[in-house]
Amino acid sequence: MDGSVEPLKARRIYLLLKERIGSGGLPPGSRLPGEPALAAEHGVSRVTIRRALDMLAQDELIDRRAGSGTFVRSHSPVRPLVADLSNVLSHIVEMGRRTGIRLLSFAYAHPPAAVADALGLKAGERTQRSVRLRLIDGAPFSYLTTHVPERIGLTYSEQDLATVPLLALLERSGVTVDRATQAIGATLAGPEVAEALDLEIGSPLLSLTRVVYGPTGEGIEHLHALYRPDRYSFEMELSRAGEGADRRWSPVPVAAARRDAG
Amino acid sequence: MDGSVEPLKARRIYLLLKERIGSGGLPPGSRLPGEPALAAEHGVSRVTIRRALDMLAQDELIDRRAGSGTFVRSHSPVRPLVADLSNVLSHIVEMGRRTGIRLLSFAYAHPPAAVADALGLKAGERTQRSVRLRLIDGAPFSYLTTHVPERIGLTYSEQDLATVPLLALLERSGVTVDRATQAIGATLAGPEVAEALDLEIGSPLLSLTRVVYGPTGEGIEHLHALYRPDRYSFEMELSRAGEGADRRWSPVPVAAARRDAG
DNA sequence: GCTACCTGTCTAGCGTATAAGACAATTGGC
DNA sequence: GCCAATTGTCTTATACGCTAGACAGGTAGC
Structure with a gap:
């Protein structure tokens, strides 16, 4: 085959x-x-x-x-990598690169248990699941799967999702976003993701899982993102803080949108 | 054959x-x-x-x-994962897990160009290169390669390196550590790393590259770390900050040493 | 020029991973 | 009990990664 x-x-x-x-x-x-x-x-x-x-x-x-x-080779193969810390979207835009979104799938259904757990949903509650591909200069670099509780997802249209960042949609709809937790890991590309990101199956991927909560602690959005590490990486600046035994690294207040070599 | x-x-x-x-x-x-x-x-x-x-x-x-x-299988071998944002060492210790270090290699030599560049070394300047394996509860989870300019590396012994965290050694030696940049990506396990981390070749790995600078901007340490994603992941808490067009995520001041699932 | 070593390209053949499909045995739902 | 879907076990054929070797063309040193 x-x-x-x-x-x-x-x-x-x-x-x-x-x-x-x-x-x-x-x-x-x-x-x-x-x-x-x-x-x-x-x-x-x-x-x-x-x-x-x-x-x-x-x-x-x-x-x-x-x-x-x-x-x-004396000259190393360079780094077309994009950069960012916590705010995925805006920095890229600021960097003046043309980014695009392609909506691959959009449906309401029962979420996997792990997602329902993270969002604190009641049994049987449905979510809006969307899969989007993010492109930079025409090349795909990120494969995003988001779950939003059905009642919240209904406040915007499929068309909206293909153009406007999801968080902006949510806040436009009056949803108050308070805090989030996120974890960064690594995984391998499966068939669908490999196809979408123009990779071979088994290629390494950066994975980001972020759960967004409202002021009362209710789950608002579950985001699972997979990034091509050659086109995207997390960069951050650290400063040495604390004294004595408590001496540690602490992240610099963001703003430091890192330049890229591209 | x-x-x-x-x-x-x-x-x-x-x-x-x-x-x-x-x-x-x-x-x-x-x-x-x-x-x-x-x-x-x-x-x-x-x-x-x-x-x-x-x-x-x-x-x-x-x-x-x-x-x-x-x-x-319901019997979960899973999730002995550690967690942390920027300060790799201390949180683990705080979490009360027994961690260990194995020094795999230690030598002075000419560094690869990428390292020399990052540290701002003059042509021909040598570095101390060490490869260490970090263990948690006896199981390896991290493969660390560090480069330190020769003159700084000479201030501590090979024995020191096998027991004390490198940054502590540096600061003990009077080196002033000011800031650092780091990038997180993903890659595949090569033969040596796979062997050391008890993985199969081609397994996905989290990669962290950190360059530490002193107050005058001179390079002090170049750290390249590879983590088993099933035993280690980066976790962080974010809060929604800013207003209007500048609205964005910003990391919570650290301290939030994330609990793990044990 | 001559020689030794190198990469580039080809051939022939082996072993096996994989594909494609048939059939049996088992389980669970209706 | 019946039926649909499942894993378990075959068979046959193809694809291809790898081996072993030969030969051509380029490059550098003597």
Whole structure:
């Protein structure tokens, strides 16, 4: 059906070499052992070694010169990464990049137990579930799944959701947003997400789960976001605060919208 | 020569499902979609799905009942996750969990260009590079690689590093730590890291890169940390601040050491 | 120029992961 | 009891990752 399966041994060697390059084990400009030598060293055939090197070359981590050898690129492959701390939307807009939203799905249904729990819903209560894709300069970087209790979700239209940030919609509807908790983790791309984000299945993703509460502690919104780490990362500035045993890092009051290299 | 190649698609699906179970996407006791449904969803054959489920069963993560279905084991191996925002070390200690450090490597050498850049080193200047593994209740959860300029690294011993947090060592040595920048992303486990963290190659990892600066802006420490997302995640509390167009999230002053589920 | 080593490209073949489908055995709901 | 859906166990065929080797072309040192 598919056929485009990635190699396995080749992939391992690719990851190994990539790690060595990234960690300085193979300094920039240095020459790698010849392909036959690498093949012998790793106990694989030369074809497999070449596959691994192909991937490194595609990442622009190495330069291959026929007759001469394979060299670690002196110039690192750069960082098209966007940046942000807690406020996802506005900073991007401020940075002047054109971002877009594509609404992939929109429906009212019974939420998964984990979501119902987090929002403090009664058994059987339904939510509005929407899946949106966020783009920057036309390239998708974020896959957002939100759940909003049905009664709140009815205060705006599907059309609204495809254009206006959800929190703005909520506050426009008179909902008072008070506080939120969020957790950042990592996961792998499944088939649907991989497809939407233009990735291969099994690619690493940044995951963010945020639960938004109103003043009385009732759940307002459950957001699950998946980010392509090569196009998006969380950046923040810290300052050293406290004294003695209580000395610790504390985040700088935001505002520090980080510049990006793009 | 070899021939015993591991499954590939099956392995991916295995990792994917394992991740979903571990992260609560598939709650304990819940029933998985049927094998034909999973096969269709992932675009693979049922045999492949069964291979993935075989692996999960071997991990005792699922129960398979012929005629009934496949269920996530209620016995939860899950959620020993730690939590924290910016100050990695102290909160864990406060939480009363026994944490440990294992020093994996310690040497002075020329750093990779990215590190030298970030620290603002002169060409040819060397750094002390150390790799440490952090454990919680005996289980590894974090793989730390630090670079410190040679002149600063010489103020403490290898033995110190294996027991005392690095920042404490630095401040004890009279170094003034002022501010830092950090970025959170996601990546895949390479061979060495996978081995150290007791993971399979290709597992997802949280990555944190922090650069610490002194009062005059000189680089003091470059930290690259990789976390097992099932054992560690970043959590934070946000409050809604600002007015009108400037309305945004802002992190709660820390202190809010988040409780964990034990 | 000559030589040694390198990457680039091709061939042939093996082992196995995967696909596609059939059928049996079990379970649970009606 | 009956029926639908499930897992368990086969079969056959295909796809492809990997091996092993040969050969061409480029590059650098002697």
